[in-house]
Structure formats: C-alpha cells, structure tokens
Amino acid sequence: MLADVSLTRMNLMKMKKRYAIALRGHKLLKDKQDELMRKFMELLEEIKSYRQEVENSLEKVHKQFFWAQGVMSKEFLEEAIMVPQVSLNLTTSQEQVFNIQTPKLDFHIEGDIYSYGFLFTSQQLDLALDGYKNIFPKLLHLSEIEKRAELLASEIEQTRRRVNALEYILIPELKQTIKYISMRLAELELSNQIRLMKIKDIVRKH
Amino acid sequence: MEKYFSRKNDLFLDIGNLHQEDVQYGYSTGRLAILEKSILDKNAYRELIIANNTEETLRLLENKHGFKTKNHNTQVSWEDILNKEFISVHDLIYGLAPVKEIFDIFFFQYSFHNLKVRLKEKLAGHKIDTPLFIIGPVLLEESSPVLREIIIKIEQVFYKERRFQDIDCILDEEYFNFLSRVADKYKIPVIESLIKTWIDLANIKLFFRFKTLQRDKNNLSRFLFSGGNFKQDFYINTYHLRTDVLKRETKNIFYADLFLTGIKCLENETSMDELEKSCDRFILQRFSETKHIVFGIEPMIRYLLHKENEMRMLRMIFVGKENSISNNEIEEKIAGYYV
Numbered sequence: 424m425l426a427d428v429s430l431t432r433m434n435l436m437k438m439k440k441r442y443a444i445a446l447r448g449h450k451l452l453k454d455k456q457d458e459l460m461r462k463f464m465e466l467l468e469e470i471k472s473y474r475q476e477v478e479n480s481l482e483k484v485h486k487q488f489f490w491a492q493g494v495m496s497k498e499f500l501e502e503a504i505m506v507p508q509v510s511l512n513l514t515t516s517q518e519q520v521f522n523i524q525t526p527k528l529d530f531h532i533e534g535d536i537y538s539y540g541f542l543f544t545s546q547q548l549d550l551a552l553d554g555y556k557n558i559f560p561k562l563l564h565l566s567e568i569e570k571r572a573e574l575l576a577s578e579i580e581q582t583r584r585r586v587n588a589l590e591y592i593l594i595p596e597l598k599q600t601i602k603y604i605s606m607r608l609a610e611l612e613l614s615n616q617i618r619l620m621k622i623k624d625i626v627r628k629h
Numbered sequence: 630m631e632k633y634f635s636r637k638n639d640l641f642l643d644i645g646n647l648h649q650e651d652v653q654y655g656y657s658t659g660r661l662a663i664l665e666k667s668i669l670d671k672n673a674y675r676e677l678i679i680a681n682n683t684e685e686t687l688r689l690l691e692n693k694h695g696f697k698t699k700n701h702n703t704q705v706s707w708e709d710i711l712n713k714e715f716i717s718v719h720d721l722i723y724g725l726a727p728v729k730e731i732f733d734i735f736f737f738q739y740s741f742h743n744l745k746v747r748l749k750e751k752l753a754g755h756k757i758d759t760p761l762f763i764i765g766p767v768l769l770e771e772s773s774p775v776l777r778e779i780i781i782k783i784e785q786v787f788y789k790e791r792r793f794q795d796i797d798c799i800l801d802e803e804y805f806n807f808l809s810r811v812a813d814k815y816k817i818p819v820i821e822s823l824i825k826t827w828i829d830l831a832n833i834k835l836f837f838r839f840k841t842l843q844r845d846k847n848n849l850s851r852f853l854f855s856g857g858n859f860k861q862d863f864y865i866n867t868y869h870l871r872t873d874v875l876k877r878e879t880k881n882i883f884y885a886d887l888f889l890t891g892i893k894c895l896e897n898e899t900s901m902d903e904l905e906k907s908c909d910r911f912i913l914q915r916f917s918e919t920k921h922i923v924f925g926i927e928p929m930i931r932y933l934l935h936k937e938n939e940m941r942m943l944r945m946i947f948v949g950k951e952n953s954i955s956n957n958e959i960e961e962k963i964a965g966y967y968v
Contacts, residue, residue: 487900489952490962493945494905497708498760502742505759506749506793537842540745540797541852542804542831543738546838546901 428600430611435604442597449589456582459521463575470568477561484554491547499543504552508538523578525571528563532556657725658928664721665928668935669694671967674942678959683707683950690943707947711940718936719764722929731815731926734808734824735933739765741804748780748796752787779803798852805831805854819927823912828857830908833884836864837891837901858883872896887911906965913938942966 428434492500512531517524536552669677673694680686687707690696698710705713719736726732739762746759768776779799786795805828812821832853839849846868853861859882867878872892879888891904913934919927942963949959 485952486954489948489954490902490945493948493962494941496944498739498742498762501759502746502749505746505757506753508793535794538792538794540794540801541835541838542797542801542854543742545905546834546841549838549842550900 428604430604430607432608435601435608438597438601438604442594442601445589445594445597449586449594452582452586452589455521456579456586459575459579459582462520463572463579466568466572466575470565470572473561473565473568477558477565480554480558480561484551484558487547487554488551491545491551494545494547495543500548503539503544503548506538507534507536509534509536520571520575521578523571523574525574526567528567530560530563532559653727654925654929655923657727658923658925660725661928661932665932665935667695668932669939669942674946674963674967675960677943677946678949678956678963680950683947686946686950707943707951711943711947715936715940716764718933722933726929728815730811731817731820732929732933733766734811734820735930735937736765737804737807740768741765741800741807744768745796745800748783748800749793752784752793752796801852802854805856809856817926819925819930823930825856825858826912826915828854829859829884830887830911832857832859832861832864833887833891834901834905834908836868837895837904840868840895841901884911902962903965909938909941909966938966 428438495503510533512533514529516527516529518527519525536556537549539548676693677686677689680689684704687696687698687704687710690710691698696710696714698705722732722735723729743761743765746757746761750757750759783796783799786799787793805824808824808827812824835849835852835854839852846865849868850861850865853864855861867875870878872895876889876892879885882888887904887907890907891901894901894904916927916931916934919925919931922928945963945966946959948954949962
C-alpha cells in the first residue's frame with residue numbers, strides 16, 4: 424500500500440531518509456532478535472538441566488518427608504513443626520539483561536530448623552527439613568531463571584513483531600512509495616520538458 | 630521358677646518366684662494369646678504392599694484381617710482406621726489390666742504430646758491447628774503439683790530465650806520421670822528394666838543423630854536423658870571419638886550391636902533409619918523371648934508393643950501407597966521392623 428503523501432521532491436527525500444532508517448532499524452532489531460534468541464536458547468538449556476536437578480532433589484526430599492510421616496504419626500509430626508523457629512528474609516531487586524528488567528531474589532535464613540524435641544521425632548524429619556532447606560535456594564534460582572526466560576520470550580516476541588513489521592510492511596511500503604514518487608516526478612519532468620520543447624517549437628515557427 | 634528364658638547379660642533377666650500379682654494376668658494372657666494370632670505377619674504385609682492402590686490395601690485389611698474400614702458404608706481414611714484400631718487396643722489393654730496405672734507408661738507419650746501442643750499454643754499466644762490424641766492418661770495441672778511445677782519451670786525457661794525447643798526438652802525429660810515414678814511405685818522389674826532400656830535407646834539415637842547434625846557435645850548434654858543404664862557422661866565422653874575408636878570402646882557394652890549399626894550409618898553417610906529400626910526391633914525381640922510366660926505382665930506388654938509396631942508398618946505402607954512409592958521401596962523400608 425502506498426503512503427499517503429504528496430508527490431514532491433521534499434517528500435521523496437524524506438521517504439528515502441525514512442527508508443534508510445528503517446533498513447538500519449531492521450538490521451539492528453534482527454541482530455537483537457538473533458542475540459535474544461541465542462540467549463534464550465542458552466537459558467532454556469540451563470533451565471532444562473536445572474529443573475531436572477531440582478525436581479530430582481525435590482522428589483528425594485519429599486520422599487524423606489513421606490517416610491517421616493510413615494515413621495511418626497501425624498500428631499507427632501505436626502506438633503514437631505507447629506512453631507518453626509526459622510525466619511526467612513527475602514529481598515528482591517532487579518537486574519538488567521539487554522533492556523529487560525529481570526527479578527533477582529536474595530534470601531537469608533535465620534534460626535534453627537531443628538526446633539523440635541528429639542524424643543518422639545525421627546531422623547527422617549531432620550533429613551527432610553535439611554533437604555528442604557538446601558533445596559530452597561535452588562528453587563528460588565529456578566524461579567528467577569524461569570521468570571527471566573519468560574521475560575526474554577516476551578521480548579523476543581515483541582522484537583519479532585517489530586522486525587516483521589519493518590520487513591514486510593514498512594520497508595516495502597517505503598520502497599514502493601519512493602519508487603512511485605520517483606516515477607511520478609520523472610514523468611512530470613518529462614512532460615515539462617516536452618511541454619517546453621513544444622513551446623520552443625511553436626515560438627520558432629512564428 | 631525361672632521367669633525369663635534369656636541370654637547371659639540380659640537386662641530382662643529375672644529369676645524369682647511366681648508372685649500373686651503375676652497370677653492376676655492369667656485371664657489377659659489367655660485372651661491376648663488369641664488376639665496375638667491376628668497380628669499381621671510378614672506375608673500379610675507383603676500382600677498389602679503388592680496391592681495396586683490404597684483402596685485395595687484397605688479392602689484387603691477389611692476382608693482378610695478384620696479391620697473396620699467403613700463407617701455406615703462410607704470409606705474412612707486410613708489414618709482414622711489406624712487411630713480407631715489403636716484406640717481399641719488401648720481400651721482392650723485398660724480393660725484387661727488388673728492394675729491400670731502400670732499401663733499408663735505406654736500412653737503417657739500421647740498425654741505429653743497434648744501437653745506440649747497446649748503449652749506451645751499458650752506461649753505462642755495464638756491457636757495453632759495441631760491434632761491432639763484422645764488417648765493417654767489425663768494430665769491436669771490443677772490436680773498435680775508436680776505438673777504445676779513443671780509448667781512453671783517451662784515458662785521460666787521459655788521467657789529467657791523464647792525457644793520452643795526448651796518446652797520439648799523439659800517435657801521429654803519429665804516424660805521419663807513420669808514413667809520412672811510409675812515404675813518406682815509398683816516395683817515391677819520388667820517395667821523398670823523396660824523404662825531404662827527406653828531411656829538408653831533414646832540416648833543412643835540422640836547420640837548418633839547429633840553426630841549426623843554435627844552438633845557439639847554441650848548441645849548433646851542438654852538433650853540427653855538421665856535414668857538409663859548408662860550415665861549421660863558415657864555419651865558425652867565418647868561423643869568426639871573417631872568411629873574406629875568408638876567401635877573399639879563400645880564393642881563390649883550391652884548395646885554394642887546398636888552402636889555398631891549407628892557407626893556403620895555414620896561411616897556410610899546414610900540416614901540413621903537402620904539404627905532407628907534396630908532400636909525398635911531391640912525391644913520387640915526382648916519381649917519375643919518372653920513368649921512362654923503365662924503368668925505375668927509380659928504378654929500384655931508384648932501384645933501392645935507388637936500392635937504399636939503393626940500400626941507403624943501399616944502407616945508406612947499407606948504413606949507409600951498414597952504417594953505412589955514403588956512396592957520394592959516400601960518393602961525395603963518396612964523390612965527392618967519385622968520381628
């Protein structure tokens with residue numbers, strides 16, 4: 424579709440300028456998209472292996488907790504963990520990756536996780552709680568990188584849309600408009616020239 | 630008459646005459662001898678394990694082993710079934726026992742659990758939804774000066790550092806004191822010996838558990854229980870020994886096998902699961918040796934201990950089934966509890 428512009432040399436220059444900017448922008452965005460894609464694929468690989476690791480550890484820890492439930496009755500188990508003496512301080516900040524603000528989670532655990540009596544509790548509970556304590560930083564890191572991947576994916580999607588808009592709409596449109604204006608201007612110039620020649624010819628005959 | 634058919638060095642060894650009190654248990658022994666036959670054996674557990682799911686396990690329990698798994702044709706949860714079964718065992722024991730107070734020693738743990746929950750709620754300042762047991766001797770602060778003193782002590786200690794673990798620490802120690810008071814009152818050797826063994830086993834488990842947690846010996850001394858066959862100093866003095874030295878030092882003591890199991894767990898860096906199983910098995914095996922005693926408290930204790938063990942194994946099977954743990958793993962897990 425042609426841009427709705429008047430056919431002047433000024434507009435032609437403007438269009439050419441816009442075309443050059445669009446080409447440069449397209450190249451930059453394409454490069455950005457490629458780099459984002461590369462980063463995303465790397466992150467995806469990291470998430471895949473990390474998630475696997477976390478899931479395996481979590482399964483192991485859950486199993487230890489199930490066995491603690493098996494060895495101890497529900498009443499004893501719930502009594503043991505009814506008043507935890509551990510406090511968790513979670514601080515959130517932002518980190519910039521490209522122009523994306525990704526969340527960064529830092530935490531600090533204070534207190535003793537084994538804050539129960541040892542007579543009616545099983546060591547399975549110690550192991551399970553220890554496992555949960557160890558897995559917690561991993562879970563936070565996993566959530567961090569998964570959120571980063573999510574944000575990267577939406578940035579890629581946005582960039583891809585921009586690249587496509589430039590590649591398939593704006594650039595061809597500008598190209599066509601430039602071509603049209605140039606042709607129309609050339610046509611006008613030719614008709615002017617012919618008109619002048621004709622006038623010259625009439626003047627010569629008289 | 631030789632009362633127990635036990636090995637040399639047996640803590641349960643007691644040679645004496647048949648006492649009048651022992652004759653009182655004649656009826657309960659006969660009754661429990663029949664009921665003992667219905668306690669699940671290895672094959673029954675295996676059958677329950679290979680069932681496809683929890684529902685099938687429940688069906689097997691109901692059809693083959695007489696457990697009541699339904700209430701007005703509605704399926705009851707396995708936890709409720711086990712609770713009801715244990716309550717019925719509790720009622721049976723108290724119904725048969727000529728001197729009921731002696732059997733409080735098996736149920737004080739539930740009363741102390743309830744006391745802990747109530748105290749923790751009180752000191753935390755808000756209600757915490759934690760289940761209570763409906764069995765166990767009633768502990769009333771109003772009627773027991775000892776209990777009142779304990780509660781005052783707990784409050785004093787708690788307000789110093791606001792550590793809820795102190796409540797557990799004091800009440801666990803007091804739990805054994807309560808048991809010892811019953812033993813002192815009735816002077817039944819088997820009960821006295823059993824309580825001492827419980828204390829020893831609790832200390833041994835603590836000893837290895839603290840080693841795994843890499844706690845220092847001051848911390849250990851805070852939790853060790855007094856009143857066992859071995860003084861607390863024994864555990865404190867051997868706490869920092871290397872495993873090979875510890876093995877050498879404990880090879881001639883009565884609990885050498887348990888220490889060896891604990892040391893193996895430490896050396897292999899595995900959980901203390903095997904030690905916990907061995908400790909539970911230790912008591913059960915001791916009482917299995919009293920099978921031929923007709924007149925005495927032992928058959929009742931044996932039945933109760935076996936029932937407790939049965940409940941534990943069933944709970945493990947149900948937990949395993951409910952969480953889709955493989956049959957082999959469940960079998961492996963409960964294997965150490967068979968006696």
